Amino acid sequence: MNEDAILAEFRAAEALLEGHFVLSSGKHSAYYLQCARVLMSAERAGRLALALAQKLPRDLKAEIDLVVSPAMGGLIIGHEMGRALGVDAIFLERPEGQFTLRRGFAIEPGQKVLLVEDVVTTGLSSREAMKAVRAEGGIVLAEAALVDRSAGEAELGVPFYPLVSLNFPVYEPDALPPELAATPGIKPGSRKNAV
Numbered sequence: 001m002n003e004d005a006i007l008a009e010f011r012a013a014e015a016l017l018e019g020h021f022v023l024s025s026g027k028h029s030a031y032y033l034q035c036a037r038v039l040m041s042a043e044r045a046g047r048l049a050l051a052l053a054q055k056l057p058r059d060l061k062a063e064i065d066l067v068v069s070p071a072m073g074g075l076i077i078g079h080e081m082g083r084a085l086g087v088d089a090i091f092l093e094r095p096e097g098q099f100t101l102r103r104g105f106a107i108e109p110g111q112k113v114l115l116v117e118d119v120v121t122t123g124l125s126s127r128e129a130m131k132a133v134r135a136e137g138g139i140v141l142a143e144a145a146l147v148d149r150s151a152g153e154a155e156l157g158v159p160f161y162p163l164v165s166l167n168f169p170v171y172e173p174d175a176l177p178p179e180l181a182a183t184p185g186i187k188p189g190s191r192k193n194a195v
């Protein structure tokens with residue numbers, strides 16, 4: 001699938017939103033990719049996961065023991081990536097603010113992990129999730145995501161394989177352009193406190 005075809009999937013699912021959004025990182029943007037809408041079709045989610053799995057080098061794929069994804073956004077695509085790669089997929093969640101494994105999920109020391117996200121903007125959530133994986137003794141081989149909206153700028157510290165790479169500007173709260181400053185921002189994601 002090329003980038004145009006993938007963006008067409010986002011448009012078809014009405015997942016490319018325009019307005020004033022407060023992102024997980026606390027930054028603001030005039031655009032938001034609502035991946036949950038893209039993934040609400042199980043058929044489409046499976047197709048996108050297969051396309052994403054195809055982006056991974058063959059030798060990397062052979063090494064992956066486990067997919068780990070940060071809830072909520074990473075959950076569905078993580079599950080579909082587990083299916084595409086033929087490995088288990090577990091998720092981290094943060095009911096108290098820090099990513100943690102619950103529900104009987106565990107990472108064996110030395111297990112080789114592919115971290116899977118829906119969207120990467122600053123990479124903050126990815127880095128927090130990797131820290132939690134490493135604290136359990138897991139080895140993060142790489143990250144895959146549906147969308148890198150930092151256009152390659154996010155620093156993850158491991159090889160990063162996005163299905164599509166976009167460059168949507170983000171702004172600090174005290175440096176909003178006039179069209180955003182004129183409207184209140186909405187925060188679609190589930191992180192409790194902007195950082």
Ligand SMILES: O=P(O)(O)OC[C@H]1O[C@H](OP(=O)(O)OP(=O)(O)O)[C@H](O)[C@@H]1O
Nearest residue numbers: 024072073121122123124125189190191
């Ligand atoms: O690269 P970053 O700047 O961290 O932004 C991307 C993160 O933001 C969103 O999650 P969010 O924290 O909004 O919560 P959710 O996944 O629970 O909706 C998205 O699912 C990524 O996890």
Ligand SMILES: O=C(O)c1cc(=O)[nH]c(=O)[nH]1
Nearest residue numbers: 023024032033119121189
């Ligand atoms: O940075 C974010 O929080 C973010 C941006 C985006 O476009 N979509 C999303 O789900 N989260």
Ligand SMILES: [Mg+2]
Nearest residue numbers: 071072073074
């Ligand atoms: Mg998330």
